[in-house]
Amino acid sequence: xxxxxxxxxxxxxxxxxxxxxxxxxxxxxxxxxxxxxxxxxxxxxxxxxxxxxxxxxxxxxxxxxxxxxxxxxxxxxxxxxxxxxxxxxxxxxxxxxxxxxxxxxxxxxxxxxxxxxxxxxxxxxxxxxxxxxxxxxxxxxxxxxxxxxxxxxxxxxxxxxxxxxxxxxxxxxxxxxxxxxxxxxxxxxxxxxxxxxxxxxxxxxxxxxxxxxxxxxxxxxxxxxxxxxxxxxxxxxxxxxxxxxxxxxxxxxxxxxxxxxxxxxxxxxxxxxxxxxxxxxxxxxxxxxxxxxxxxxxxxxxxxxxxxxxxxxxxxxxxxxxxxxxxxxxxxxxxxxxxxxxxxxxxxxxxxxxxxxxxxxxxxxxxxxxxxxxxxxxxxxxxxxxxxxxxxxxxxxxxxxxxxx
Amino acid sequence: xxxxxxxxxxxxxxxxxxxxxxxxxxxxxxxxxxxxxxxxxxxxxxxxxxxxxxxxxxxxxxxxxxxxxxxxxxxxxxxxxxxxxxxxxxxxxxxxxxxxxxxxxxxxxxxxxxxxxxxxxxxxxxxxxxxxxxxxxxxxxxxxxxxxxxxxxxxxxxxxxxxxxxxxxxxxxxxxxxxxxxxxxxxxxxxxxxxxxxxxxxxxxxxxxxxxxxxxxxxxxxxxxxxxxxxxxxxxxxxxxxxxxxxxxxxxxxxxxxxxxxxxxxxxxxxxxxxxxxxxxxxxxxxxxxxxxxxxxxxxxxxxxxxxxxxxxxxxxxxxxxxxxxx
Numbered sequence: 001x002x003x004x005x006x007x008x009x010x011x012x013x014x015x016x017x018x019x020x021x022x023x024x025x026x027x028x029x030x031x032x033x034x035x036x037x038x039x040x041x042x043x044x045x046x047x048x049x050x051x052x053x054x055x056x057x058x059x060x061x062x063x064x065x066x067x068x069x070x071x072x073x074x075x076x077x078x079x080x081x082x083x084x085x086x087x088x089x090x091x092x093x094x095x096x097x098x099x100x101x102x103x104x105x106x107x108x109x110x111x112x113x114x115x116x117x118x119x120x121x122x123x124x125x126x127x128x129x130x131x132x133x134x135x136x137x138x139x140x141x142x143x144x145x146x147x148x149x150x151x152x153x154x155x156x157x158x159x160x161x162x163x164x165x166x167x168x169x170x171x172x173x174x175x176x177x178x179x180x181x182x183x184x185x186x187x188x189x190x191x192x193x194x195x196x197x198x199x200x201x202x203x204x205x206x207x208x209x210x211x212x213x214x215x216x217x218x219x220x221x222x223x224x225x226x227x228x229x230x231x232x233x234x235x236x237x238x239x240x241x242x243x244x245x246x247x248x249x250x251x252x253x254x255x256x257x258x259x260x261x262x263x264x265x266x267x268x269x270x271x272x273x274x275x276x277x278x279x280x281x282x283x284x285x286x287x288x289x290x291x292x293x294x295x296x297x298x299x300x301x302x303x304x305x306x307x308x309x310x311x312x313x314x315x316x317x318x319x320x321x322x323x324x325x326x327x328x329x330x331x332x333x334x335x336x337x338x339x340x341x342x343x344x345x346x347x348x349x350x351x352x353x354x355x356x357x358x359x360x361x362x363x364x365x366x367x368x369x370x371x372x373x374x375x376x377x378x379x380x381x382x383x384x385x386x387x388x389x390x391x392x393x394x395x396x397x398x399x400x401x402x403x404x405x
Numbered sequence: 406x407x408x409x410x411x412x413x414x415x416x417x418x419x420x421x422x423x424x425x426x427x428x429x430x431x432x433x434x435x436x437x438x439x440x441x442x443x444x445x446x447x448x449x450x451x452x453x454x455x456x457x458x459x460x461x462x463x464x465x466x467x468x469x470x471x472x473x474x475x476x477x478x479x480x481x482x483x484x485x486x487x488x489x490x491x492x493x494x495x496x497x498x499x500x501x502x503x504x505x506x507x508x509x510x511x512x513x514x515x516x517x518x519x520x521x522x523x524x525x526x527x528x529x530x531x532x533x534x535x536x537x538x539x540x541x542x543x544x545x546x547x548x549x550x551x552x553x554x555x556x557x558x559x560x561x562x563x564x565x566x567x568x569x570x571x572x573x574x575x576x577x578x579x580x581x582x583x584x585x586x587x588x589x590x591x592x593x594x595x596x597x598x599x600x601x602x603x604x605x606x607x608x609x610x611x612x613x614x615x616x617x618x619x620x621x622x623x624x625x626x627x628x629x630x631x632x633x634x635x636x637x638x639x640x641x642x643x644x645x646x647x648x649x650x651x652x653x654x655x656x657x658x659x660x661x662x663x664x665x666x667x668x669x670x671x672x673x674x675x676x677x678x679x680x681x682x683x684x685x686x687x688x689x690x691x692x693x694x695x696x697x698x699x700x701x702x703x704x705x706x707x708x709x710x711x712x713x714x715x716x717x718x719x720x721x722x723x724x725x726x727x728x729x730x731x732x
Contacts, residue, residue, distance in 0.1 A: 167509060167513075168511045170508070170509070170511055179513045179514075184477065185506075189502075192498065192501065192502045195466065195471055196470060196473040198471050199472055199473055199477075199482075200474030200477060202474070202480075203474060203476075203477070203478035203479060206475075207428065207479055207480065211478070226470065229464040229467035229470075230467060230471075232467075233461070233467050390511055391507070392507070392547065394569060396600035396644070396647045397649055397651050398600065398644075398649045398650035
């Protein structure tokens with residue numbers, strides 16, 4: 001009886017959330033973030049805080065402290081390529097923010113893993129890859145998929161577990177992948193992608209195929225044995241691979257100091273006999289130049305590179321995680337180090353971009369995102385029995401997928 | 406024609422299949438320069454070079470897991486786990502990734518990977534070199550397991566596994582490596598169909614279901630019982646996963662009695678699965694309870710006295726078969 005009561009209560013709570021979100025969704029269509037005034041944070045409830053921070057994330061022209069201004073030159077990057085990169089960054093973020101709101105509205109089941117704040121770490125390298133290069137993403141690498149050019153429609157269908165998802169809705173929401181774009185399906189079990197990407201790099205080398213692999217992991221993942229086994233093997237065989245560690249300081253709820261006694265994770269590369277570099281992962285110029293060199297090394301047969309990118313995830317591990325293990329001051333500081341406004345400001349200073357062009361890009365992307373959402377919502381839910389296939393390639397006389405029913 | 410051993414059959418088949426398909430590669434601990442701790446991989450490094458015969462660091466998770474990416478870009482990997490007992494660090498990669506990848510990707514990828522696992526007791530190896538740990542994997546959808554008991558099947562199942570597009574754990578029994586021989590004509594492409602058990606001996610009184618080294622003890626027991634008028638039908642499972650249910654059911658429906666014999670501990674072993682299948686599918690044909698003769702519910706002991714006691718032998722098997730036959 002007590003249980004029933006709890007259930008009833010939950011239902012009410014959900015209904016409220018939906019009502020609230022309905023308004024929220026109306027507002028989202030025209031949100032540019034300008035109206036996000038940070039007032040009375042202390043009293044803000046969780047939902048309001050989330051919305052405020054999303055609005056902030058979408059405001060890519062906002063001011064930030066001078067100390068976070070970026071400078072230098074992006075080597076071998078044409079103006080067109082710089083704009084293309086900006087588009088991929090904005091596309092990733094806009095999609096991400098939209099999905100967060102749709103999740104709170106209960107529009108798809110499961111959970112949602114937001115990448116907001118970390119986009120430069122995977123978009124910038126993914127954008128430089130050939131279509132047949134291999135990407136081994138983690139569960140927080142939306143940018144690897146968007147950066148490599150996977151259409152948002154496929155990604156949205158993946159979030160929604162619909163038939164138009166690359167796996168037909170049978171795997172796990174937000175675990176973006178696409179066979180045509182050679183982004184492998186991430187495993188929820190940490191670092192499997194690291195090992196698989198290492199195997200792909202080995203395969204390229206053994207089969208004498210052109211191609212490099214890129215693997216992504218977080219700071220927490222460097223404590224996993226597979227981090228070591230993969231790096232060590234790649235070092236021995238000088239495999240064509242770039243390893244990216246997105247050090248966002250938190251492994252779910254675990255602070256870096258409890259993951260490792262190191263401060264800079266790039267030092268780990270010393271143990272494997274290949275270069276390790278620590279960079280500001282929120283500085284697009286630095287990320288571009290460093291990843292470009294690492295890819296050149298991989299393509300030139302010089303072996304792996306480990307790049308540690310210091311970055312930050314603005315939201316919880318998943319969208320049911322309030323991330324209250326972190327201080328508000330820390331989060332505020334990192335929102336000021338947002339890679340997007342810093343890149344936008346630099347592009348404008350260098351007259352590669354102006355307000356009008358940016359507005360055009362943002363509008364086009366908002367439309368693209370809405371179309372992707374419409375596509376996913378119109379895509380059918382999979383038939384209940386659709387998962388009862390593809391266990392094996394071959395048939396076996398004793399195998400009956402339905403034996404237990 | 407010279408008879409060759411079980412391990413020769415494995416070695417020869419690896420040579421033939423690696424020659425036939427240049428997308429194959431071998432990776433394992435001490436498999437290259439040293440030719441494998443049992444010499445199953447001898448000569449392969451010389452024949453195919455260090456690009457395709459990889460001496461791996463002591464990294465079982467890597468050995469198993471790297472095959473997923475390698476298979477995706479077009480390789481047909483042949484990893485070796487030095488002793489089946491060392492497969493546990495690779496468990497995550499095999500169970501969560503390799504076995505499920507096809508299902509997870511809605512059939513996009515095949516995982517044509519054959520993991521060779523030297524297993525089994527009776528070789529004086531102690532607990533880390535003697536286990537029969539196939540049951541660890543019985544509950545894994547997407548995984549195939551084969552366990553040859555004869556020289557011919559050592560070649561035939563290995564060739565079939567290598568050519569299969571499903572991931573296969575190939576359990577090669579260490580005690581059989583050099584203890585059995587057979588004439589296998591060079592150049593004959595022996596293929597043993599995966600998924601099919603083999604009736605190694607026909608009989609009408611009781612069915613013995615087993616695999617690996619214990620097939621030979623069971624056949625000895627069957628011969629002994631034949632003298633007493635008890636005819637045992639012996640099924641060599643060959644494929645452990647998915648089990649060849651039709652062949653098992655056909656035999657037990659005929660004899661009405663079954664004894665399952667394996668080295669692994671009884672609890673959660675393959676014998677339990679087979680007994681359950683029999684209870685569900687041919688209960689009304691049974692004339693006696695299904696019996697399981699297995700290893701003890703302990704770890705595997707080192708000292709010869711204890712090891713000999715742990716391993717089921719022909720005498721015990723005969724006693725179990727007789728008891729069931731006379732029920």
